[in-house]
Amino acid sequence: MIGKHKLELDTPCLVIDKNKLMNNIETMQAFATAKSKQVRPHAKTHKCVEICQLQLDAGSIGISITKPSEAYELAKAKIRHLLITSPIVTKHKLATLAKILKLAPETMLVVDSNANLTQLNQLGCELNLSINLLIDIDAGIGRTGASFEAAFGLALAVHQHSNTVLKGIQCYAGHFQHIVDNDERKQASAALLNKAGKLKQDIEHATGLVNLIQSGSGTGTYQIDSDIASVTEIQPGSYSVMDQEYFDIEYSVGNSADNSVGHFQPAMTLLTSVISANHSTHVTVDAGTKALYKETTHPQIISHDGLKYEWHYFGDEHGKVSGDNLPNVGGMIEMIVPHCDPTINLHDKFYVVEDDIVVEVWDIALRGKLA
Numbered sequence: 001m002i003g004k005h006k007l008e009l010d011t012p013c014l015v016i017d018k019n020k021l022m023n024n025i026e027t028m029q030a031f032a033t034a035k036s037k038q039v040r041p042h043a044k045t046h047k048c049v050e051i052c053q054l055q056l057d058a059g060s061i062g063i064s065i066t067k068p069s070e071a072y073e074l075a076k077a078k079i080r081h082l083l084i085t086s087p088i089v090t091k092h093k094l095a096t097l098a099k100i101l102k103l104a105p106e107t108m109l110v111v112d113s114n115a116n117l118t119q120l121n122q123l124g125c126e127l128n129l130s131i132n133l134l135i136d137i138d139a140g141i142g143r144t145g146a147s148f149e150a151a152f153g154l155a156l157a158v159h160q161h162s163n164t165v166l167k168g169i170q171c172y173a174g175h176f177q178h179i180v181d182n183d184e185r186k187q188a189s190a191a192l193l194n195k196a197g198k199l200k201q202d203i204e205h206a207t208g209l210v211n212l213i214q215s216g217s218g219t220g221t222y223q224i225d226s227d228i229a230s231v232t233e234i235q236p237g238s239y240s241v242m243d244q245e246y247f248d249i250e251y252s253v254g255n256s257a258d259n260s261v262g263h264f265q266p267a268m269t270l271l272t273s274v275i276s277a278n279h280s281t282h283v284t285v286d287a288g289t290k291a292l293y294k295e296t297t298h299p300q301i302i303s304h305d306g307l308k309y310e311w312h313y314f315g316d317e318h319g320k321v322s323g324d325n326l327p328n329v330g331g332m333i334e335m336i337v338p339h340c341d342p343t344i345n346l347h348d349k350f351y352v353v354e355d356d357i358v359v360e361v362w363d364i365a366l367r368g369k370l371a
C-alpha cells in the first residue's frame with residue numbers, strides 16, 4: 001500500500017492528508033498556547049494512537065477519551081495523562097478502570113453522583129491509591145453531570161473522601177458546538193462557562209484548594225472558551241480531521257466554509273468507487289451506511305463539481321450519487337463526511353497520504369471499543 005497513489009486504494013476507505021492533519025493540530029495548539037490554555041484533545045473523534053501521539057508531541061497536556069475500554073487501549077499504548085470524560089459506574093467498567101489505573105495512576109475521570117463517588121472511593125481503597133476526579137457539571141443538555149446546585153456539595157465530598165482527589169470541574173456544552181451563528185454561540189458558551197468558573201471559585205474558597213482545573217470545550221467553541229479566564233484546558237476533538245457539519249458553522253476569524261482557508265482543513269476524506277452507472281440521473285457507489293454514518297447533513301463531494309450523495313434508498317452497502325457529468329464505472333469519488341466521529345468508528349484503518357501518495361497506514365485501534 002505504501003507508495004501507491006490514493007486513487008489506487010480499495011474502497012470505501014478513509015484517507016488522511018498528513019499535512020492538513022498537522023496543520024490542524026498545530027493551529028489548535030498555537031491558538032491555545034497564545035491564550036495560556038492547555039489542550040487535552042478528545043480522541044473520541046479519531047480513535048487512533050498515532051494521532052494521540054502527534055497531538056502530545058505538538059504540546060498537548062494529555063488526551064481526553066470517553067469510554068474505559070478506549071482509555072485502556074490508550075494506556076496499553078503508553079498514552080498518558082488521560083481524562084475519561086464520562087462517568088464510570090458499572091461493575092465491568094470499574095474493573096477496566098482498575099486495569100487503567102494500574103498502568104496509568106495519574107488518569108483523571110469525572111463523577112456526577114454521590115453513589116458513584118462511593119464506588120470510586122472504594123476502588124481507590126482496594127487499589128491503595130487516590131483517584132483523580134473532576135466534577136462533571138450538566139451543561140444543560142441533561143446527558144451527564146450534576147446540576148450546579150448539587151456539584152458544590154459533591155466537590156466537597158470528593159475532597160473529604162480518603163481515596164479520591166478533587167482536581168477540578170468539567171463542563172462540556174455539546175449542544176452549543178454547532179450553533180451556526182458565531183455571536184449566538186459565543187453568548188451561550190461564555191454565559192455557561194463563566195457560571196462554571198464561579199462555581200470553581202466557590203469550591204476553591206470552601207476547600208482551600210488552588211488552581212483547580214476547568215475542562216471542556218470543543219471545535220465549535222474553542223476560541224470563545226479560550227477567552228474565559230477560569231477555563232484552564234480545552235478538549236476539542238473534531239478539529240483534527242474536521243467534517244462537513246463543522247464546515248457549516250461560522251467562525252469569527254475567517255470562515256472555513258470554502259474548506260481550504262480558516263482555522264482547520266479537511267484532513268480526512270472518504271473515497272468511494274462507482275460500481276454501476278446504468279442511469280442518466282445517478283451512479284451507484286460502494287459506500288453506503290456501513291461506510292458513511294448517516295446525518296441530515298450531506299457529504300461534500302470534493303473530487304467533482306455538481307455531484308450530490310443522496311441518503312435515501314440505496315442502504316447499507318451502496319450509495320446513490322446524482323448530478324450532471326456523472327463519472328463512469330470504476331471512477332472514484334472523494335468526499336468530506338458529514339460527521340467524522342461515527343464514520344471513523346465504521347473503519348479499521350486510515351490511509352495517510354502526502355501529496356496524494358500513501359506514506360503510512362494507521363490502525364483505528366479504538367474502533368468498536370464502545371464499553
Ligand SMILES: Cc1ncc(COP(=O)(O)O)c(C=O)c1O
Pocket residue numbers: 042044045064085172174177216217218219220235236237238239
Ligand atoms: C465531553 C466531550 N468533550 C469534547 C468533545 C469534542 O468535541 P468536538 O468534536 O465537537 O470538538 C466531545 C464530543 O462529543 C465530548 O463529548
